[in-house]
Amino acid sequence: MFMGDITSLNKKQKFRNAIKLHPEWNLTYAKDHTYWEGALNDGIDRGNQPYYCPVGWKRYALYVTDHFPEKFKGWCKCYHGTKFSYGLSILLCGLKPAEIAAHGKGIYVSPSINYVCHPRYSEIKHIETPEQKKVFKSGEYIQFVLECRVHPTNIKRIVKETLGASGTIIDSNINNDIIEWLIDDQNKDVVDFNDPDASIVCTGLMIRVTDNHPGLLPESDWWFKSHLCNTKRCCCLDIDFDELKQQKNKAHTCNIVYE
Template structure:
């Protein structure tokens, strides 16, 4: 008698599950990279390996419970109806109650002003955060890695909020009411400790009545609830900076940030008329066991990381990490998150190929505002950023093939095989890896910039894009232009030039 069996979907023969063997890691990775469609919402081009994340976090048609289910709210419905339900849910904390609590507490900016001056490191950091805010219209959001480490007891759970407004004009009570409403938290869930002068730098804490685990959970919930839309709303509130976690961790970030400076001595332009070499570079410097090829077409703004750089980082390999326009400064200011799409497992994904990193899936193509074209970039119309990094060979957990569904026979980079173009860097089980920390598993040594007078998809070295995954979905491929329009220019053989000066 056969027990614990099921029919084979192909031939119908009964097969005992006890006789089945696990698939290989190679086959499993191939299956995870398959593009599938969600039958609930119809979204296509989903990676099979990330389908659970889509169902659990994004799919609008999945049935979910009300967040107030613990308060005995019986509602269950589609995710896209949840927001409307919450607005009328009698079990959910309504904004009116938050406003009433705020009115009762009579919070005053004047009573909480601190006379302690802001340190040089803090001031420099906040000024850079303001630049980020003024460019993107969003605050820089940062969270301490300890918040995600369940093995660490969180003794301090702070919120530090930078508001681009002078203290004598800052209405604390009104601000907190609006801030808490947007996060769906009670105003008495945080305790304001002080407000630093200059721009209003508000420091608050999760109250001690909550245990360490509850504090961590509260900060995680706040962090995970901050969507792109909410960041835009925070921007309208003049919030230029928001940090969550122990204040000591923020001081550490600020300290490392002030130590990272531009290092113009090592700025480079990589092209035939500037700095150029063919094949692996052999200049006597030890860059580990991976060859370093000329990143043709890019201009490097070098960063000063630490004294005696070549002694400390002898044997570290060069790699690249493509980034969105708004994320470039954010990564340098607050750290690099490990990959969200983990085709080859946990870690930070990088590549030895600057050409691979330039794909719009990784490096956003940003149209340059017409008012800035001649002032800053001459005739430049498009801009891309890529981070130049160093990693020790021992921290490269895995090298593997491309993950952009490139058609057979297509060459991404003539120097590097498609099968070896993805690197997975050990993140040492950290939720956020601090790029600014010289003791990290990966460090940032420069920002590569490419400015072009037309869309970079028209460059000869970009033609492989059209034999890979390329789409109009902005959260996937940040093309900066309609794909059909780009295809039309390509068919008309429109040209593109790189601008260096």
């Protein structure tokens, strides 16, 4: 049910109609699918920052514009974690500047998908309902993050992690001291992806489905050496933290589902 004036409703409907998928560019990032080691060197200009394989994730591409390679030549790839309840709003309206501005005012992203999938940034959801089971089949948990593009001139600062993980390795490809990017918010309350002058644009949804809690994945080991808590408004684990630690101590395992 919509509560508001007709002009606002028309604007929302216009945004909804503008969201289009681009399925021919959907990709699964894993061995035997789309995979590479080290920084990708395929001749495509993705700006002045390296692009590493987001192993374990499936990309659902969004249609952004015609002539995409020309329009976004030189734009860097990055990721932004979010909660499920915010995801549609972001796609419809755009990204807001961070409320907690540890490195200054702006939008926070990372070149590391392994960093932004920490439950402080990317909510974890248990797959429970019969309808969800029909879609995800053998999956038990799901996460998603936003794949974005940003022009290097809109990266205000490249800075260190802010999760108290200085004593561990978050991503073997990216040093902890350069794992966050602060993006120019253009002094706007929301950076609208539909704005041709937007400093950042969302180009895809990255989804990871697992057969157990993703905190048990080897690549998530660093979570337990960073800030992690039971407060839902802080870390969206969708499991009791003590229970997760018990499973980890008992060497429970987790696998990524590529259905």
